[in-house]
Ligand SMILES: Nc1nc2c(ncn2[C@@H]2O[C@H](COP(=O)(O)OP(=O)(O)OP(=O)(O)O)[C@@H](O)[C@H]2O)c(=O)[nH]1
């Protein structure tokens with residue numbers, strides 16, 4: 001049996017439910033970098049992710065998903081950069097009960113779209129909370145109301161495995177992740193990129209040494 005590994009990034013604003021989702025769905029013990037919040041995040045939750053979350057989930061079509069969670073705070077956006085650059089697809093979680101933060105969702109999307117063009121899906125969380133907007137209102141607010149290229153908006157409860165499985169299945173189906181295999185050409189390109197990066201690093205080192213000696 002052959003398995004394909006795909007990298008999925010779960011991103012979203014502070015407290016959207018990224019860490020909870022990965023903890024619930026992972027079939028291995030997760031990596032977690034939550035630390036005590038020190039700034040205004042403290043009013044939302046006592047702890048926040050400062051590095052990344054990591055979990056793993058095997059789908060029924062033999063995909064092994066490596067799931068990476070980003071921090072929500074923009075001061076850690078170097079982690080967004082690092083994680084998204086290697087992702088095959090991403091999930092953007094939006095807490096439905098905090099409409100005042102929807103502009104931050106757009107900022108996050110702009111940040112990502114400037115760097116990569118990969119399949120994505122919206123996961124709407126906190127729909128059980130007071131003041132939660134429905135999916136249509138959220139889609140309108142972030143400019144996807146009438147767009148033909150509107151990605152799927154899926155309600156998800158990060159505490160419930162069945163709900164997350166539904167989200168992941170939609171992502172895999174809509175993005176064609178299960179079918180996508182790396183072609184020999186792409187692979188060659190991938191490796192030549194790695195080797196040119198290595199060369200760049202080596203060059204940098206060489207320069208350093210040449211200064212030193
Ligand atoms: N009621 C409700 N609570 C939720 C939902 N999703 C997440 N939570 C709660 O929201 C809080 C924050 O969840 P986290 O998973 O830590 O959020 P996060 O996105 O990782 O946050 P940062 O790492 O700080 O960006 C936790 O107490 C969760 O239990 C939801 O759909 N409904």
Ligand SMILES: [Mg+2]
Pocket residue numbers: 018019020034048049069070071072
């Ligand atoms: Mg977190």
